[in-house]
Amino acid sequence: MAKGVWIVAEQRDGALRKVSFELASTARKLADQLGEEVGAVLCGSGVEAMAAELAKYGVDKVYVADNAALEPYTTDAHATAVAKIVKENDPAILFLGASAQGKDLSASLVGKLATGMATDCTDVKIADGKLCAVRPMYAGKCFGEIVIDTFPQMASLRPNVFPIVECAKAGEVVKFDAGLGEAKTKVAEVLKEAAGKIDVAEANVIVSGGRGMKGPEGYAILEELAGLLGAAVGASRAAVDAGWRPQADQVGQTGKVVSPNLYIACGISGAIQHLAGMSSSKYIVAINKDAEAPIFARADYGIVDDLFKVVPALTQEVKKLLA
Ligand SMILES: Cc1cc2nc3c(=O)[nH]c(=O)nc-3n(C[C@H](O)[C@H](O)[C@H](O)COP(=O)(O)OP(=O)(O)OC[C@H]3O[C@@H](n4cnc5c(N)ncnc54)[C@H](O)[C@@H]3O)c2cc1C
Structure with a gap:
């Protein structure tokens, strides 16, 4: 039976993105209500050192795929790695950030996992043991409550909406093989914003x-x-x-x-x-x-x-x- 509340952590340039802590804190809250564990998937190259930081926000187990082919981010490599570890562990709930990267990844991931997803959620709760995701509809004129009947129940959470709550955990780090075949995409160039510019x-x-x-x-x-x-x-x-x-x-x-x-x-x-x-x-x-x-x-x-x-x-x- 599907069990556990998982997140896909986001990192860039050697640091976890703020949205990762928002996801972890939200997952912790829901996992406590369900009496389950929080898992996080962290993909990239040289990212293992970041895993401990996620534990500070309530993650019990961080599944790390550390592989040069996961840097810089590409949809196919990250979706392959995340789908593999998710299929092997069967979490009940999977959260991503509704950030540019999260939106890109979730579209591919939801297909690979053959499940349903609520996007850009502003609230999430547990109702009758299931995830109930709240999201704005019709350009914010009303809010819909989405319940997904397939597993994992996926939702992307709008950045800056969910509170960050520190909660020291002795998180365990589990390394996994991303299972990457030959790369289908290659990043030709990364165009960066001017240094110091806030997104x-x-x-x-x-x-x-x-x-x-x-x-x-x-x-x-x-x-x-x-x-x-x-x-x-x-x-x-x-x-x-x-x-x-x-x-x-x-x-x-x-x-x-x-x-x-x-x-x-x-x-x-x-x-x-x-x-x-x-x-x-x-x-x-x-x-x-x-x-x-x-x-x-x-x-x-x-x-x-x-x-x-x-x-x-x-x-x-x-x-x-x-x-
Ligand atoms: C499918 C679709 C998608 C769209 N997506 C977006 C989107 O993502 N984002 C978006 O913003 N719009 C979007 N639009 C466009 C949107 O409908 C509006 O046209 C746009 O937001 C108007 O921009 P504005 O408020 O800057 O300009 P205006 O509507 O022209 O308003 C300018 C305002 O400035 C005020 N003003 C002028 N001079 C001064 C002054 N000196 N001091 C104080 N106030 C002053 C005026 O009173 C006025 O209220 C979309 C439209 C469509 C059809």
């Missing part, structure tokens, strides 16, 4: 700009504020389509889904497709000169004024606080 999908604070920024140069005031707050700079699709910002910064239905603690929307009207990507932010501040802009219906705090006056004034206040 909107992982940021705790986002300062985002839309068409109201008037042009690419308008973002200088957002960059300054973001720099002080340790924030990422996001953008609406209108700004990306106009070529003012890179696509990687786009927040929304066809961009990234973000859940920071603080989202400051500047000159963004609040179209449903934008809200779909940021409405699970903990606090939303909107700055817009139009008091009727729909963003104010979702905002916790709103400032109706010209952003070119408000943002520099905010920046000055933050500077005073930091002085």
